[in-house]
Amino acid sequence: MGVPVKVIDRSSFIMRDKVNVYPDTLCWISDFSYAYNEPYTTTYFWHPSYDNYPVVGVTWKQASAFSIWRTQTFNKYLLSQGLSGSNDYRLPTEAEWEYASRGGLDHSMYPWGGPYTRNAEGCFLANFKPLRGNLVDDGGFISLVVGSYEPNDYGIYDMSGNVSEWTANAYDESAYSFMHDMNSDYKYNSKPNDPPALKRKVIRGGSWKDIGYFLQVGTRTFEYQDTAKSYIGFRCVKSYLGGK
Helix, strand or coil: CCCCCCCCCHHHHCCCCCCCCCCCCCHHHHCCCCCCCHHHHHHCCCCHHHCCCCCCCCCHHHHHHHHHHHHHHHHHHHHHCCCCCCCCCECCCHHHHHHHHHCCCCCCCCCCCCCCCECCCCCECCCCCCCCCCHHHHCCCCCCCCCCCCCCCCCCCCCCCCCEEEEEEECCCCHHHHCECCECCCCCCCCCCCCHHHHEEEEECCCCCCCHHHHCCCCCEEEECCCCCCCEECCCECCCCCCC
8 A cells, every 4th residue: 555645735936926027217317316317218218219228227127037038039939930949048147247248358357458448549448437427528428329339359348338237146245255166156036025135136347327446347236136227237148058
């Protein structure tokens, strides 16, 4: 006579969440008090003039949800063509982001190499807040068209400046001291009732409103996962499957 097997309901281990991925159009006003940013609020997210500008005004949760939607949409198309599915789109880990940002220049402060934010002709190499806060001195007041500056040696644009970027990792000031070299992927899926310190996610790259320090490839900072800012965007990545 066999021993009866107890059936465990696994529904308690499943977290369901509905995330609307529409950007916060009011971020341009809420981020900067007493600034005349109403034109960006009414035009940045829909006017064709901004089609090639980086996405902003999305939370970490929205960026993650968009990556899932993009994966499902792309795989659905591949299957309709009789092709195999692809690896998931996702946010890059902090380590992946820094590796891509360095562009093979392991000991450089910036993606373009060297310790300076200007080239030999005296032109700024990224869109940020230079000098004593003269936002327009580098050629842009807010974010600029993607690819306005030269790419790094991997051919990737805007790894420093323009807009900061969400990564997949949770933020902890001492993360480097307890992460292992074989697994530098520190994540934490915070719950609604968790304290704010557990809802921090790493952002990298610096933005149009940041000073040059935040453009350095090794500089890390954070923002809360449920906040949308006019200077934070994201980019999707996929793990490489190999092949010809």
